[in-house]
Amino acid sequence: xxxxxxxxxxxxxxxSWPYVLQNKYKFDxxxxxxxxxxxxxxxxxxxxxxxxxxxxxxLIMWSAPSRIDYRVETVFNSSYTSLQSSxxxxxxxxxxxxxxxxxxxxxxxIFGCGFLNNDKEMKKVFEPYYRLVSYKQLIESFLIKxxxxxxxxxxKKINYVFSFYQDYIEDLKNANKTLFNNIDLANCCIxxxxxxxxxxxxxxxxxxxxxxxxxxxxxAQELDKHIKHxxxx
Numbered sequence: 001x002x003x004x005x006x007x008x009x010x011x012x013x014x015x016s017w018p019y020v021l022q023n024k025y026k027f028d029x030x031x032x033x034x035x036x037x038x039x040x041x042x043x044x045x046x047x048x049x050x051x052x053x054x055x056x057x058x059l060i061m062w063s064a065p066s067r068i069d070y071r072v073e074t075v076f077n078s079s080y081t082s083l084q085s086s087x088x089x090x091x092x093x094x095x096x097x098x099x100x101x102x103x104x105x106x107x108x109x110i111f112g113c114g115f116l117n118n119d120k121e122m123k124k125v126f127e128p129y130y131r132l133v134s135y136k137q138l139i140e141s142f143l144i145k146x147x148x149x150x151x152x153x154x155x156k157k158i159n160y161v162f163s164f165y166q167d168y169i170e171d172l173k174n175a176n177k178t179l180f181n182n183i184d185l186a187n188c189c190i191x192x193x194x195x196x197x198x199x200x201x202x203x204x205x206x207x208x209x210x211x212x213x214x215x216x217x218x219x220a221q222e223l224d225k226h227i228k229h230x231x232x233x
Contacts, residue, residue, distance in 0.1 A: 161223065
């Protein structure tokens with residue numbers, strides 16, 4: 001089995017939930033998740049990847065609805081780019097032969113998370129956009145991406161599981177019920193989320209933002225229950 005994962009920093013790094021599941025089920029894993037990535041990157045890069053290679057299962061952990069990303073011809077000198085983030089996604093214990101999944105990462109993305117975190121270079125690009133849009137419009141744009149990827153995967157007959165890195169389900173409902181009601185929640189693992197698990201147990205990493213290893217193992221167990229219930233493996 002070949003599994004594709006995409007997301008933000010909550011889906012990458014040694015001992016993160018994708019690798020916990022990989023160690024249990026011994027599948028081949030391509031992980032495109034990038035630190036700082038938003039939902040535009042997640043949506044578009046997933047479609048590009050599926051059109052280039054075959055996958056049996058796609059696991060998406062959507063990031064914050066407020067994150068918007070762009071592909072650019074000239075990559076900025078900032079850590080909030082796929083070029084820089086992908087350089088951090090290898091570590092000594094990771095299997096990178098014969099294929100390193102970071103070779104599949106498009107290196108021309110810049111991430112709006114940089115603007116939200118006051119990165120000087122990213123503010124130049126994203127400030128005009130964020131000045132003009134409301135949070136409701138950002139959520140609606142995000143919902144359309146979720147629906148578009150959902151329907152693309154269904155059309156390709158590829159099993160998938162969607163999850164959300166934080167608990168913003170009510171925000172999605174309230175922003176546009178019509179869009180939200182078209183999400184196939186049976187294919188979403190939403191009984192819990194990795195951030196709530198982290199908060200409940202105070203399982204934060206040393207930066208006090210990201211989940212630690214305990215939280216990743218607990219989230220992998222939640223996903224595993226969902227996958228078993230649907231008899232994907």
